[in-house]
Amino acid sequence: MxxxxxxxxxxxxxxxxxxxxxxxxxxxxxxxxxxxxxxxMPDSLEQIQAEIAACQNCELACSRTQTVPGSGSASARVVFVGEAPGAEEDLQGQPFVGPAGQLLDKIIESGMGLRRADVFILNILKCRPPGNRDPLATEKQACTPFLQRQLHALRPDIVICLGRHAANYFIGSDLTLGQLRGRLHQSTSGIPILATYHPAYLLRTPSAKVDCWQDIQIAMNHLGLKRPGAAQ
Ligand code: SF4
Known part of the structure; x- marks a missing residue:
């Protein structure tokens, strides 16, 4: 019974x-x-992924090569969220691949002392907007229920937003990254949110890496993580 x-x-x-x-x-x-x-009860990540793969809820279904549902550990304490897949992600079906993905890997591994397989990496949109244009409001509205369900299943200790679009979505604001970064926020569902620069921006603007590192340290303090190599 x-x-x-x-x-x-x-x-x-x-x-x-x-x-x-x-x-x-x-x-x-x-x-x-x-x-x-x-x-x-939260749906399983596999169930959500299967629904994303079949999704035709906005016009991006017509132009995508494949969906990019996100990847990582189902027990991840840290979730990274970007805005939308780019060309390489669209081809491979994986989030944050290519040079920006390699820099994110470095942040996770050398900076935080974790492995990519320990965290979960997602985008707000699961399909690539043509030409990497900004997502339309209608596309976000159609797609974000998947993101909400994924976070409901994951229940992370922190969401690290890569770029201002992702951060503004969670915080419900329209601020610049300079106004958003450097402190923890709280999403409407109570998840701690940290905003930092998108790795693609860091590749174009290496001087911003110092600020990104400061942001990552805020996340590590929140999680109780020590810098790799630091004395215990
Ligand atoms: S972007 Fe999201 S809502 Fe639009 S087709 Fe892809 S999965 Fe569906």
């Missing part, structure tokens, strides 16, 4: 059945107030 009701669909059916029975007894209002909704 307890196994059956741990299935959200069965629990919801049971609730509806009870409400129907109580309704016939004239206690509908009371019943609806007193019988709790089944808690929403």
């Amino acid at each position: 307890s196994h059956a009701l741990s299935d959200p669909a069965l629990a919801a059916s049971a609730r509806e059945f009870l409400l129907e029975e109580l309704s016939q007894l004239g206690v509908d209002y009371l019943a609806r107030r007193q019988i709790p909704q089944a808690p929403s």
